[in-house]
Amino acid sequence: MIDFHSTFNIAIKSLRINKMRSALTSLGIIIGVSAVIIMLGVGSGASNRISNELSSMGTNILTVRSGSSTSGGLRMGMGTQQTLTVKDAEAIVKNCKSVLYVSPYLAQSKQVTYSNQNWATSINGIDKTYMDIKDWTIALGRNFSQEDINNNAKVALLGNTVVTNLFGDLDPIDKTIRIDGIPFKVIGALNSKGQLGMGMDQDDVIMIPYTTAQKRVFGTSFPGAVSTIEVKVRDVDNIARAEQEITELLHLRHKIGKNQENDFSIRNMTEMVKSMQEATKAMSILLGSIASVSLLVGGIGIMNIMLVSVTERTKEIGIRMAIGATSVDIRVQFLIEALLLSIAGGLVGVAIGLLVSKGIATFTSTSVIVTPFSIFLSLGFSALIGVIFGYYPAYKASLLNPIDALRYE
Amino acid sequence: MALIEVKHAIKTYTSGDTSFNALDDVSLTVEEGEFVAIMGASGSGKSTCMNLLGCLDKPTSGSYFLDGIDVLKLKTDELSLIRNQKLGFVFQGFNLISKTTALENVELPMIYKGIPPEERRIRAKKALKIVGLEGRESHMPNQISGGQQQRVAIARAIVNDAPLILADEPTGNLDTKTSIEVMNFFVELNEKMKKTIVLVTHEPDIAEYCKRVIRFQDGKIISDEVRKR
Numbered sequence: 001m002i003d004f005h006s007t008f009n010i011a012i013k014s015l016r017i018n019k020m021r022s023a024l025t026s027l028g029i030i031i032g033v034s035a036v037i038i039m040l041g042v043g044s045g046a047s048n049r050i051s052n053e054l055s056s057m058g059t060n061i062l063t064v065r066s067g068s069s070t071s072g073g074l075r076m077g078m079g080t081q082q083t084l085t086v087k088d089a090e091a092i093v094k095n096c097k098s099v100l101y102v103s104p105y106l107a108q109s110k111q112v113t114y115s116n117q118n119w120a121t122s123i124n125g126i127d128k129t130y131m132d133i134k135d136w137t138i139a140l141g142r143n144f145s146q147e148d149i150n151n152n153a154k155v156a157l158l159g160n161t162v163v164t165n166l167f168g169d170l171d172p173i174d175k176t177i178r179i180d181g182i183p184f185k186v187i188g189a190l191n192s193k194g195q196l197g198m199g200m201d202q203d204d205v206i207m208i209p210y211t212t213a214q215k216r217v218f219g220t221s222f223p224g225a226v227s228t229i230e231v232k233v234r235d236v237d238n239i240a241r242a243e244q245e246i247t248e249l250l251h252l253r254h255k256i257g258k259n260q261e262n263d264f265s266i267r268n269m270t271e272m273v274k275s276m277q278e279a280t281k282a283m284s285i286l287l288g289s290i291a292s293v294s295l296l297v298g299g300i301g302i303m304n305i306m307l308v309s310v311t312e313r314t315k316e317i318g319i320r321m322a323i324g325a326t327s328v329d330i331r332v333q334f335l336i337e338a339l340l341l342s343i344a345g346g347l348v349g350v351a352i353g354l355l356v357s358k359g360i361a362t363f364t365s366t367s368v369i370v371t372p373f374s375i376f377l378s379l380g381f382s383a384l385i386g387v388i389f390g391y392y393p394a395y396k397a398s399l400l401n402p403i404d405a406l407r408y409e
Numbered sequence: 410m411a412l413i414e415v416k417h418a419i420k421t422y423t424s425g426d427t428s429f430n431a432l433d434d435v436s437l438t439v440e441e442g443e444f445v446a447i448m449g450a451s452g453s454g455k456s457t458c459m460n461l462l463g464c465l466d467k468p469t470s471g472s473y474f475l476d477g478i479d480v481l482k483l484k485t486d487e488l489s490l491i492r493n494q495k496l497g498f499v500f501q502g503f504n505l506i507s508k509t510t511a512l513e514n515v516e517l518p519m520i521y522k523g524i525p526p527e528e529r530r531i532r533a534k535k536a537l538k539i540v541g542l543e544g545r546e547s548h549m550p551n552q553i554s555g556g557q558q559q560r561v562a563i564a565r566a567i568v569n570d571a572p573l574i575l576a577d578e579p580t581g582n583l584d585t586k587t588s589i590e591v592m593n594f595f596v597e598l599n600e601k602m603k604k605t606i607v608l609v610t611h612e613p614d615i616a617e618y619c620k621r622v623i624r625f626q627d628g629k630i631i632s633d634e635v636r637k638r
Contacts, residue, residue: 006520017508319504322465323565324493324521326486403465406504 007329011336014313025305026345028298029385033349033378034356035291040374041357043284045367050280053194054273061133062231062242064092064250067263082225083263086210088253089127089229096245098238103127104210104226108218112206114166114177121162122205123179125213126230133232136207141173141188144209148187152211156184159205160192182216184208239268288374292381298345299385306338306393317397318405327398334397338390339383346382350375410477412573412605413439413462418471420457420628431457432468433628439607441572444599446616447609449625455609456577458625462607463496463575464488476572493521497566497604501578503558505550511537511561512546518569536564540594556587563594567604574598576608580615592618 015022066083086104093102106125111118128144130136138157148155156177163172172186193202214223233242243266250256250264310317317330325333357368420432432454439445449455460466461473464480465488473480476495483491497518498504505514515533524532537546540560550558559579566574576595580588596618598604608619616622624632 006526010520013509013513315504316506319506320517320521321489322463322492322498322504323518324489324569326489326521328486329489329521403460406465406500 004332007333008336011333011340014309014333015337015340018309021305022341025302026341026348028301029295029342029345029382030298030349030352032291032295032298033346033382034353035294036288036378036381037350037353037370037374038356038360038368039287039291040284040377041353041368041370042360042366043280043287044369044371044374045361047277047280047284048369049367050276051273054269054276060233060236060239061269062233062239062246063267063269064088064229064231064246065265065267066225066227067261067265082227083254084226084229085224086226087224088250089226091249091253092229092231092246095249096242098234098242098245099231100234101129101133101232103130103133103230105130105228105230106210106213106218106226110180110217112162112166112177112179114175117166119162119165121159123213123217124205124207125210125218126207127210129232130207130230133230136193137191139189139191140171141186143188144207149209149211152215153209154182154184154212154216155187155209157188157190157207158186159190159207160203161201162204162206163189179206179208179217243268295378295381295385298382299342299389302338302341302386303389303393305341306334306390307396309337310334310393310397313397314400314405314408317400318402318408321400321402322406330400331394331398334394335387335390338394339386342382342386342390343379346379349382350379353378411438411474412441412443412476413437413607414472414474415461415468416472418458418461418468418473420454420461420466421469430628432461435471435628435630437623437630439605441605442599442603443605444595444618444620445607446619446622447607447625448611448613448616448622450611453625454628455625457628459575459577459607459609463498464491489521493518494569495571495573497563497569497571497574499559499562499566499574499576499579501581503550503555503562503582505558505561505565507550510547510549511542511553511564514550514561515564515568518565522569532568533564536568537561539567540564554587555583556590559583559587559591560594563591563598567598567602572605574604574606576606578609578611580610580612588615 064084089102089104093099103126107122109120110123111120124130127149128146131138131143139160141157143157144153144155147153156179158166158172166172166177167175172189175186176183177186178184190203190205190207195201208217210226231242231246233239246266247262250262254263256262320330354370357370360366361368415435415437418432418435419430421428421430423429435454435458437458447455447458457466461468464475464483467481475491478491480488480491492498506517512530512533515536516529519529519532534546537543540563542557542560542564545553545557550561553561579595580591583591592615595606595608599606608615610616620637621633621635623630
């Protein structure tokens with residue numbers, strides 16, 4: 001019969017006799033568990049940040065892109081042929097019920113100058129609805145008017161990064177900048193949206209009317225052709241329906257038969273969010289498994305010390321057996337010792353992991369999110385390791401022959 | 410019914426092609442309340458006999474009944490139970506668990522018997538009082554003398570109320586004066602507490618304390634005499 005309470009006390013006593021050794025043995029588990037918690041925390045922090053950024057780009061957005069062109073049998077990829085037109089955009093907002101806004105979108109990188117400053121940035125040709133589609137807000141000045149669009153007005157809205165680089169602290173409104181040598185009047189500045197995870201600066205941008213972009217700046221060969229149409233859907237749940245409506249409409253307008261290849265593609269932001277989240281999840285798992293290796297190494301440390309301990313305490317085991325301990329008593333005693341080492345290590349590891357995560361979050365801009373799941377996971381894992389790596393030494397101890405064990409010096 | 414009943418016990422050790430009988434057809438009966446000394450030179454088989462009597466080992470052939478229980482039929486863990494409840498061991502090297510207090514050492518057999526902590530404490534204190542170690546409960550083995558350590562071991566042997574006490578050279582590590590003290594304890598245990606004691610020794614002076622002396626030679630019993638003290 002096993003008296004767990006007493007066996008537990010015996011185990012605690014043996015661990016306290018070798019305080020230093022017990023502490024060092026637990027250290028492996030402490031490092032392992034805190035590493036798992038920190039790694040998972042950093043991972044979920046990153047994934048959280050990325051999904052926030054992606055939603056700052058807008059989630060209920062569809063991007064319709066022109067199809068691929070074929071040049072001597074080589075298909076050049078989506079967007080290389082401008083099969084979409086401004087008329088398509090107008091038809092989409094008119095005919096598709098789940099669509100709220102559309103905006104043609106064309107972009108090129110150009111050199112911009114103001115006074116003696118110059119800066120290379122992305123010039124986006126857009127409609128005035130683009131602000132609502134991508135959740136841009138105006139910090140200073142005003143948005144484009146319908147007149148600006150209709151008259152191919154040479155007016156521009158500047159992103160925060162561009163303002164800083166061209167104007168410094170000066171007020172940019174009503175100043176004249178030159179894009180590829182063409183003068184543009186600055187009518188507004190945009191609020192900052194910050195960087196994307198991949199180091200893309202969303203604020204390094206100049207907006208101009210798409211009509212102006214087509215006719216005055218980019219010099220498109222087909223007037224009215226656009227590479228991209230950005231679409232805002234009424235709400236996230238309608239995305240699939242909107243996609244279907246647009247596809248049907250464009251089939252009709254482009255005279256594409258059932259078995260023909262589309263000359264456009266529709267990209268869905270939620271899919272991108274999903275794939276990014278999956279990528280960060282994969283990263284979390286990777287980080288977590290690297291950290292688990294150290295937990296495993298800690299477990300091997302426990303096994304090592306327990307084996308030493310069993311050999312060292314052979315005589316003690318012999319005495320216990322002689323006065324009536326069964327092999328189960330001995331096994332349970334050593335198993336509890338291993339478990340105590342790993343669980344105590346696990347608890348200290350959780351505390352250290354939480355502290356370090358907090359430290360990382362405070363002293364760097366990285367967000368670290370420790371979930372209860374990661375705490376339970378690493379605690380459970382460390383207990384499991386205690387059982388797995390404690391079992392063999394305990395089993396070995398229980399197999400000792402009391403006569404030989406008593407004679408051991 | 411005899412407390413110990415060994416019949417035609419043979420213990421054979423084999424190493425390679427040669428085998429050797431450490432016990433060669435030993436039959437032995439010890440009644441309850443006896444105080445027996447087992448004597449013999451080293452290698453005479455007295456230690457092997459003690460291991461058999463102490464249920465630490467089983468004979469190769471023959472039979473052993475302890476308090477009516479057929480020991481040969483028991484499994485390893487059942488032997489542990491018998492050792493716990495029927496036997497008390499006193500060893501030459503004391504064999505206390507180091508860095509563990511006298512009281513905890515005495516409590517140990519009761520832990521494996523499953524006695525609750527409060528009762529354990531009371532009984533262990535009582536046993537230590539019997540061996541004259543009142544007030545030394547919290548001493549570690551390395552903080553007390555050899556004679557005191559052996560008395561802790563005796564307290565541990567009697568605390569579970571086992572009928573039989575097996576002592577293997579209990580005075581081997583003690584000086585003469587302490588040896589006399591410890592032996593007087595054994596006499597007291599035998600006479601006052603009616604414990605059956607089997608004691609291995611090679612010192613005739615120690616055997617003087619016992620009522621019956623069995624001599625071993627080459628694995629056989631060569632003499633078995635009852636004497637008056």
